Amino acid sequence: MNQPPSDDGDDAMDRRFQTGLREDGGPSEAVRRAILDHANRMAAEHARSQPRGRRSAMLGARRRNTIFGTLAAAAFAGLLVLPILRAPFNPTQSAAGLPPTSEALPAPAPAPAPQPEAVGRSEKTESAAGAQPKIAAGAAEPKGPTRQAANPFNVASQAKGIASTTVGAAAAPPAGPAVQPSATPSAAQAGTRASAADAAAPIAAAPAQPSRNLARAAISPFERGESLRGAAAAGDVAAVNALLSSTSDVDARDRSGRTALMLAILNGHVEMVEALLAHGADANAVDLAGARPLQMARAAGNREIVDSLLRAGAQ
Amino acid sequence: MKAVEDSDESLMARFARGEAAAFEVLYRRHEMRIWRYLNRHVGNRECANELMQEVWFGVARDAPRYRPTARFTTWLFTLAHNRMVDWFRSRHPHESLDALGIDAAEVVRNTASCAGEPYAAAVAGEQAAALLDALRQLPADQREVFVLQIEGDLKVDEIACITGSAFETTKSRLRYARSKLRELLKEYA
Numbered sequence: 001m002n003q004p005p006s007d008d009g010d011d012a013m014d015r016r017f018q019t020g021l022r023e024d025g026g027p028s029e030a031v032r033r034a035i036l037d038h039a040n041r042m043a044a045e046h047a048r049s050q051p052r053g054r055r056s057a058m059l060g061a062r063r064r065n066t067i068f069g070t071l072a073a074a075a076f077a078g079l080l081v082l083p084i085l086r087a088p089f090n091p092t093q094s095a096a097g098l099p100p101t102s103e104a105l106p107a108p109a110p111a112p113a114p115q116p117e118a119v120g121r122s123e124k125t126e127s128a129a130g131a132q133p134k135i136a137a138g139a140a141e142p143k144g145p146t147r148q149a150a151n152p153f154n155v156a157s158q159a160k161g162i163a164s165t166t167v168g169a170a171a172a173p174p175a176g177p178a179v180q181p182s183a184t185p186s187a188a189q190a191g192t193r194a195s196a197a198d199a200a201a202p203i204a205a206a207p208a209q210p211s212r213n214l215a216r217a218a219i220s221p222f223e224r225g226e227s228l229r230g231a232a233a234a235g236d237v238a239a240v241n242a243l244l245s246s247t248s249d250v251d252a253r254d255r256s257g258r259t260a261l262m263l264a265i266l267n268g269h270v271e272m273v274e275a276l277l278a279h280g281a282d283a284n285a286v287d288l289a290g291a292r293p294l295q296m297a298r299a300a301g302n303r304e305i306v307d308s309l310l311r312a313g314a315q
Numbered sequence: 316m317k318a319v320e321d322s323d324e325s326l327m328a329r330f331a332r333g334e335a336a337a338f339e340v341l342y343r344r345h346e347m348r349i350w351r352y353l354n355r356h357v358g359n360r361e362c363a364n365e366l367m368q369e370v371w372f373g374v375a376r377d378a379p380r381y382r383p384t385a386r387f388t389t390w391l392f393t394l395a396h397n398r399m400v401d402w403f404r405s406r407h408p409h410e411s412l413d414a415l416g417i418d419a420a421e422v423v424r425n426t427a428s429c430a431g432e433p434y435a436a437a438v439a440g441e442q443a444a445a446l447l448d449a450l451r452q453l454p455a456d457q458r459e460v461f462v463l464q465i466e467g468d469l470k471v472d473e474i475a476c477i478t479g480s481a482f483e484t485t486k487s488r489l490r491y492a493r494s495k496l497r498e499l500l501k502e503y504a
Contacts, residue, residue: 017446017465017496027350031364035371039330039338042375047333049379255380284404286397288377290479 225252232260232276235269240276250281257288265296270304283314323387331378338375345388349395352466355450356399356459366402370395389473392463396477449499457492460485 026032229252231239240260244250251259261281264272277283286292294314297305323344329337349370354363373394381390450458456478463474475485 014465017450017461025360026347027364027367028360031368032346034368035342035375036339038372039342039375040335042378043330043333043335043338046331046379050332286401288394288397290393290397290477295479 225249226254228252229254229258229260229263232269232272233263233267235264235267235272237271237275240272240279244279250276250279251285253285253287257286259285259287261285261293262287262291262296265293265300265302265305265309268300268302268305270302270308273305273308277308277312283309283312324383327378327381327383327387330375331381338378341374341387342371345391348388348466348468349391352392352395352462353399355462355466357402362402366395366398369398369402373398385476386473388467388469389476392467392469392473393477396459396463445500449496452499453492453495456480457488457495460488461492461496464489 228240228243228250231243251261253259254263258266259281261273261276261283262285264276283293292314294306294309297309321340323341326337326341330341350363350367353366353370354360357363357366370391374391377394381387450462453461459478460474460480463469463477464471467474469477471486471489472482474480474489475482478485480488
């Protein structure tokens with residue numbers, strides 16, 4: 001009784017509808033023209049974006065080369081420094097600290113990829129000046145910007161980063177004369193620090209870019225949408241609140257049609273989901289694959305998020 | 316070789332590289348199928364026109380991101396389905412899809428006007444009215460899968476993918492839809 005009906009006569013039924021309802025007239029001519037005009041404009045845009053894609057690929061390759069070059073130089077410098085670190089500790093030499101000799105001074109000027117020899121020499125000088133902890137710190141230093149880069153949307157950390165960059169820049173002019181023989185030891189150290197910072201700059205440059213953009217007042221809505229989604233995915237509620245205080249589109253979508261709310265759900269950030277819903281995020285948005293926030297939360301098995309969404313009227 | 320070059324997927328790839336003519340071929344090829352799918356569901360030409368524009372604008376915009384992992388028609392109908400659901404929710408948030416009627420009078424008028432001779436026009440109009448009336452009596456989920464199959468020429472698994480339903484559910488809906496339509500149209504057989 002409850003068996004689904006049989007397929008007998010299916011083709012005849014389909015044909016009947018296909019032939020009986022075909023004459024619909026189609027869309028209006030104005031709509032047809034609008035669609036084709038829009039397609040022409042989009043085709044021109046797609047054509048323009050082609051070389052840009054190639055250029056960005058080239059830029060990516062160049063950036064990759066810079067990063068690998070810098071890492072290789074750092075590794076080489078490390079190899080040079082290692083024997084000195086393993087040498088027995090000499091308190092007299094370490095405590096006195098070496099005066100700024102002319103060897104220490106030709107520290108490499110700020111350059112994205114310092115020559116291996118120059119790096120080796122400056123590192124050796126630094127370590128000879130009793131800066132063993134500094135070397136260790138130097139080895140650990142890249143983790144700072146890298147970790148910060150992992151969450152480029154953290155407003156607080158960005159503010160600190162910008163502040164430290166400013167301080168570094170302010171300190172740079174006195175450190176600049178480090179190339180001159182009359183520089184003081186502290187200036188020489190500042191110079192080597194500045195050069196280390198400059199050497200790490202290419203690594204930090206790419207991820208640090210959004211933070212600088214964020215600090216600027218003139219920021220495009222698209223960038224804001226991206227920042228918002230990035231912060232939502234990272235679960236950074238403070239950043240999201242800051243971004244939403246200056247932008248109105250809480251439902252800005254990425255290329256897959258996903259909103260910040262969806263990204264927060266997919267990453268399991270309960271607080272973020274509640275914050276976004278409080279800011280009026282659409283709990284029933286549909287992405288390009290046809291998925292809805294509630295489906296995503298259920299698929300992820302996150303009961304708290306499901307409850308939050310249901311309270312917000314998600315279906 | 317020619318057939319491969321002119322497949323929907325290759326046309327999309329050519330359009331994504333900036334060839335506007337490829338889009339026009341694609342549009343002409345699928346225009347009426349998408350139109351009928353939208354028009355059968357939203358019920359009047361104005362809304363269908365609006366949705367038609369949104370769907371094809373979406374196709375033009377997303378062309379560079381389109382990857383031929385599935386048939387182009389599946390992707391296209393998924394886009395149309397999602398736009399329709401969004402449109403429906405934005406305009407009728409408290410109604411179900413069943414509440415949407417089909418503008419039968421309009422379709423009958425169009426059908427009759429295309430038939431030419433007055434008697435043929437009357438018969439065609441009467442038949443179209445009966446078909447539409449039967450279609451309108453189907454539950455929304457059954458109507459959607461049936462329209463997707465007759466207009467989109469899609470397989471059951473593709474319809475299931477578009478509507479976000481399970482394969483067996485979709486198959487069952489199709490069978491019930493056909494059975495009910497057969498029953499409703501018995502006297503016109």
